[in-house]
Amino acid sequence: MPSAKDVVKLLRDGMNDKTSASRLAEIIKALRKNSVTRGVSPEQLVHLLEDLGPTFIKLGQILSARSDMLPQEYCNALQTLRSSTTPEPFERVEERLRYVYGKDYHEVFSDLDETPLGSASIAQVHKAHLRDSGEAVAVKIRRDHVKEDMQRDIQLMRRAADLLNLAGAARVAGVDIVTVIDEFDRTVREEINFNIERENLLRLARDTERDDGVTCPKVYPELSDETVLVMEFVEGLSLENPQALKDAGYNLRELGDRIADSYMRQMTEFGFFHADPHAANIIVRPALSEEERAEGKRDRGEVVWIDCGMMGELSPHERSLFYDMMKAMVLQDGHALTDLFIEWGRVSDAPGKKLNYGKLLQDLTTLVNRYSAEDASSMDIVQLLNDIMAILDTANVIMPQSFVMLVRGLASLQGTLITLTPEISILAVVQRYVKSYMSRTFDPVKEMEGRLTAAVNAADKATQIPERVANVLDMAEKGRLKLGFDLTEATQPMEKLGNIIDRLSLAIITAGLFIGSSFIYATGMQPQLLGIPVIGFLGYLGAAILSVWVILKIRKGS
DSSP states (O other), X not given: OOOXXXXXXXXXXXXXXXXXXXXXXXXXXXXXXXXXXXXXXXXXXXXXXXXXXXXXXXXXXXXXXXXXTSOHHXXXXXXXXXXXXXXXXXXXXXXXXXXXXXXXXXXTEEEEOSSOSEEOSSXXXXXXXXXXXOOEEEEEEEOTTHHHXXXXXXXXXXXXXXXXXXXTOOEETTEEHHHHHHHHHHHHHHHHOHHHHHHHHHHHHHHHTTSTTEEOOOBOGGGOOSSEEEEEOOOSEETTOHHHHHHTTOOHHHHHHHHHHHHHHIIIXXXXXXXXXXXXXXXXXXXXXXXXHHTTOOOOOEEEEXXXXXXXXXXXXXXXXXXXXXXXXXXXXXXXXXXXXXXHSEXXXXXXXXXXXXXXXXXXXXXXXXXXXXXXXXOOHHHHHHHHHHHHHHTTEEOOHHHHHHHHHHXXXXXXXXXXXXXXXXXXXXXXXXXXXXXXXXXXXXXXXXXXXXHHHHHHHHHHHHHHHHHXXXXXXXXXXXXXXXXXXOHHHHHHHHHHHHHHHHHHHHHHHHHHHXXXXXXXXXXXXXXXXXXXXXXXXXXXXXXXXXXXXXXXXX
């Protein structure tokens, strides 16, 4: 139940907010224009989000990868928001460039195409050439006022969430609204600050420099700031057009395997991975020169990861847990999965929420056994991950944001691989990667040292058992030992026992009133009512009422 403090906070925020009223009017106007009261089709939802502006377009882009929250046809429609939003007029682009580079930005760029290469909710990209070197670059320019507009809309969302909390509806369809807004807020803050994407590109370049045929665009830090990002112009073919790649002579299966292997390395070995690996964010460019291709050499192409504003990060411990998770799924080990998720996540601290280890183990084991009956190449990784998330939610295990981004990235990657070639399965890739990683990292000497250390530790603990048992017995003898028991799923039996005790108590009280009133009746004491002493009459009346009450409770079974 919301507290008075929550009400005061909501009223104070409303009084201090000078912009939400006009913005709310704009939102209502857009809702009416798209006739949302009659239902919204996938196409209408796309038009509605475009009318609502950059914040909601970005929300639609994020939801396009959340098939666990929306039907697949809506996710497919929302994917069109990724790179097809209406571009800003070139005059506004020039204003931004003049603000960053001075009045004459042509001192930096010898030319700049007015027509953008792509336009999204936060920024648009223009091709240009550096005046000093003549190199072709892609200039990513943030939309005008997008930071202020998005922060205003997110604040409006938070006020709506506060209202829902006051109404007791903080969760909609099992989803915590505040958590969703927090995740969206963090994502937006990272993507609107191009300094973060600049550092992401520099780090990803270091991680992939040893990968054969995988890279990311070169960045120009000295020409970039929070609102403008200058990168190497990558000329090639997008994974969105697999037929063009095939016509160019690329082996789609080989490209898919290389992309999947690169993504596994990002997650497991680097702990720094692309959080949105959909087809539009991967470009294949020629790896050979025109002369080499003219000699008949086969060009396998170079995979280039682009749009690195949103990246996921795993700590060394989380990377180890992720690898153990993949290994447990490959080995179909439900016990290992259960212990792993409990270690990785945390048990909800909400009232009435507690971990049911036995049910979690049973559900995960059943899930693993069900999927083990299928061929890895035909498994749906999205459905598998959604099933795991549903089981963890039921067991009241809350996973960290890093795990959520990891799940979303794998789901998006599967869609990318299927677009490229349906023959590739992300789970088959996981199986191959786990076996390859185990063979690459297996060291007999270290393995023997680890086993020996574990044996020594086990032996050391075994020698301590008699002493610890003696300590426990000594504490019990001195009355200093207190044992607590938690009977799983014992709530309902205890409630039934309580009901039985309540009815028995009422029956005893009823019998006592009846017997006591009979003794009073035998004395013939005054005053009387209907020939019965008044006190005795009241006792009989109370006993009659309680008798009827007990009978009704027994018939209702409560």
